[in-house]
Amino acid sequence: MATPLEKWVEEQARLTRPARIHWCDGSDEEARRIVEIGCREEKVNGQPVFQELNPDAFPYSYLHRSHPTDVARTEHLTFVCHPDREEVGPNNNWLSPEAARSRMRVLTDGCMAGRTMYVMPYLMGHPDSPYARACVQLTDISYVAVSMRIMTRMGRPALERIGGSDDFVKGLHSVGDFNPERRFIMHFPEEHFVWSVGSGYGGNALLGKKCFSLRIASWLARSENWLAEHMIIIGIEDPRGRITYVAAALPSACGKTNLAMLESTLPGYRIWTLGDDIAWLHVGPDGRLYALNPEAGFFGVAPGTSLRTNPNMVKTLQAGRFYPTLFTNTGLDVSRNAPWWEGLDETPNPRLDWQGRPWKEGAGPAAHPNARFTVSAQNCPTLSPEYDNPAGVPISAIILGGRRTSVAPLVLQSRDWLEGVCLGSIMGSETTAAAIHQVGQLRRDPMAMLPFCGYNLGDYLGHWLRMGESLKEPPAIFFVNWFRKDGGGDFLWPGFRENIRVMKWIIERTAGGQGNGAAETPIGLVPERSAVNLDGLDLAPGAWKELTAVDRNEWRAEITTGREFLAQFGDRLPTRVREGLDRLDRNLG
Ligand code: OXD
Numbered sequence: 001m002a003t004p005l006e007k008w009v010e011e012q013a014r015l016t017r018p019a020r021i022h023w024c025d026g027s028d029e030e031a032r033r034i035v036e037i038g039c040r041e042e043k044v045n046g047q048p049v050f051q052e053l054n055p056d057a058f059p060y061s062y063l064h065r066s067h068p069t070d071v072a073r074t075e076h077l078t079f080v081c082h083p084d085r086e087e088v089g090p091n092n093n094w095l096s097p098e099a100a101r102s103r104m105r106v107l108t109d110g111c112m113a114g115r116t117m118y119v120m121p122y123l124m125g126h127p128d129s130p131y132a133r134a135c136v137q138l139t140d141i142s143y144v145a146v147s148m149r150i151m152t153r154m155g156r157p158a159l160e161r162i163g164g165s166d167d168f169v170k171g172l173h174s175v176g177d178f179n180p181e182r183r184f185i186m187h188f189p190e191e192h193f194v195w196s197v198g199s200g201y202g203g204n205a206l207l208g209k210k211c212f213s214l215r216i217a218s219w220l221a222r223s224e225n226w227l228a229e230h231m232i233i234i235g236i237e238d239p240r241g242r243i244t245y246v247a248a249a250l251p252s253a254c255g256k257t258n259l260a261m262l263e264s265t266l267p268g269y270r271i272w273t274l275g276d277d278i279a280w281l282h283v284g285p286d287g288r289l290y291a292l293n294p295e296a297g298f299f300g301v302a303p304g305t306s307l308r309t310n311p312n313m314v315k316t317l318q319a320g321r322f323y324p325t326l327f328t329n330t331g332l333d334v335s336r337n338a339p340w341w342e343g344l345d346e347t348p349n350p351r352l353d354w355q356g357r358p359w360k361e362g363a364g365p366a367a368h369p370n371a372r373f374t375v376s377a378q379n380c381p382t383l384s385p386e387y388d389n390p391a392g393v394p395i396s397a398i399i400l401g402g403r404r405t406s407v408a409p410l411v412l413q414s415r416d417w418l419e420g421v422c423l424g425s426i427m428g429s430e431t432t433a434a435a436i437h438q439v440g441q442l443r444r445d446p447m448a449m450l451p452f453c454g455y456n457l458g459d460y461l462g463h464w465l466r467m468g469e470s471l472k473e474p475p476a477i478f479f480v481n482w483f484r485k486d487g488g489g490d491f492l493w494p495g496f497r498e499n500i501r502v503m504k505w506i507i508e509r510t511a512g513g514q515g516n517g518a519a520e521t522p523i524g525l526v527p528e529r530s531a532v533n534l535d536g537l538d539l540a541p542g543a544w545k546e547l548t549a550v551d552r553n554e555w556r557a558e559i560t561t562g563r564e565f566l567a568q569f570g571d572r573l574p575t576r577v578r579e580g581l582d583r584l585d586r587n588l589g
């Protein structure tokens with residue numbers, strides 16, 4: 001008798017008609033074989049899927065050049081398909097499940113002809129964790145098959161968890177013909193199913209990541225009383241050896257990976273990495289909030305990553321412990337056959353651009369601004385020993401943030417959970433290259449979840465409020481902004497490794513002491529100068545004052561435009577958020 005899993009795979013194969021079906025075991029040997037196929041047989045846009053790179057520069061590394069139209073998440077082609085449009089909310093594109101299914105059936109009919117269908121059973125979360133989920137993704141390209149091995153726990157433990165049940169998250173993926181006109185990423189939350197065609201890009205095609213661990217998981221989390229969030233998880237060790245765990249949400253390409261691996265400039269402080277993109281947060285048996293990272297690897301932005309900005313990521317990429325490491329749409333240092341991107345230490349000559357063309361002065365960047373690496377967490381020198389703790393780690397602070405060249409202070413502590421949720425609901429960030437849209441526009445991005453919350457964002461804010469009530473003592477909520485500029489357009493704060501100074505203030509606040517380390521503003525608490533270690537920093541005169549300034553007029557305008565943004569959620573917006581924002585507005589005078 002076929003199991004539900006076998007039946008489902010058979011059904012998908014009848015629709016997509018692959019030449020071969022390969023059940024992945026997630027082994028090293030298998031990954032090597034699939035990479036070999038990508039190097040020798042398969043092509044994207046006329047070029048091999050993988051090109052082997054110089055192992056002396058980056059061990060086990062391969063370059064993938066995507067289809068030129070397929071370089072970032074395509075939010076306008078991403079849908080949540082549910083019978084009730086209101087449930088999905090204005091924050092998502094909506095289609096009825098029937099309409100979506102018939103559209104996708106046409107696009108998927110025979111789409112794997114002549115290709116191999118890879119069947120990938122995987123877990124999001126540690127095999128021993130009660131919070132882990134079993135999933136199966138099908139794909140027809142080696143790049144995605146190998147990326148999934150890096151980013152998830154693939155193989156037998158997932159099959160064991162599924163057994164003869166139908167309880168697994170399903171993902172059907174095909175690159176189709178890469179035509180953006182025939183590209184869609186459809187989510188069916190009631191069926192725990194994601195159906196993606198036409199793109200090989202990480203956020204569109206590695207279905208365990210944004211599609212399941214955020215969009216579908218956020219539906220599960222709402223009804224099961226937990227949170228699926230776009231957050232890093234780190235432990236901050238102080239000179240006494242005490243480790244405080246925090247989770248931080250920042251929009252895509254705003255330095256999450258750098259913060260997750262920060263190498264401290266303050267003696268005695270050190271960061272332990274648990275996750276760089278997604279956190280699942282549960283109420284633990286002791287009533288505290290516990291976080292775990294469902295992923296097993298990092299899919300990070302390459303440009304700007306260097307020994308200066310993120311030495312631990314460079315070490316991760318060079319560790320060579322886990323096979324393989326992928327580079328996508330970076331440039332190429334021709335003489336060394338090594339990946340290269342803007343911001344990496346030396347500037348080689350000659351180089352190829354991300355499409356494999358000779359790079360010329362004035363021709364724009366060699367690496368695509370959203371060029372990525374895909375690398376196992378096992379390679380990370382700062383990986384926390386708690387990363388594999390099936391229960392997760394207790395969270396003392398939640399940090400929210402964005403890229404704001406003005407208005408938002410370097411760091412602000414909310415007075416309580418409600419005010420934190422209210423400010424989080426209107427938080428804004430200037431857009432980056434991680435998704436297809438105009439870069440540098442201010443967009444409201446509540447909890448950095450706007451592109452990832454799979455249901456009505458008004459209800460999501462209500463869920464946050466309820467979560468606060470489920471916790472014995474909710475973690476303090478902080479806001480950070482490393483990107484504030486002065487009148488001349490220069491950054492006021494050095495950022496990167498120096499951000500440890502802000503993290504130190506944050507953990508000291510959560511430890512309960514430092515009563516006089518903060519100054520009241522109408523919207524929360526900012527650090528007093530004396531409470532932050534600024535030794536050895538070359539801040540411009542007046543910079544600290546500007547960095548911590550909360551301008552009443554700017555913030556009144558901020559709340560007004562935030563309210564305008566929230567108006568689209570109508571009566572799904574919790575009254576308490578509305579009233580909380582009114583109160584903050586009144587505080588501003
Ligand atoms: C990512 C993103 O890839 O947020 O993590 O776009």
Ligand code: MN
Binds near residue numbers: 230251252277
């Ligand atoms: Mn992300």
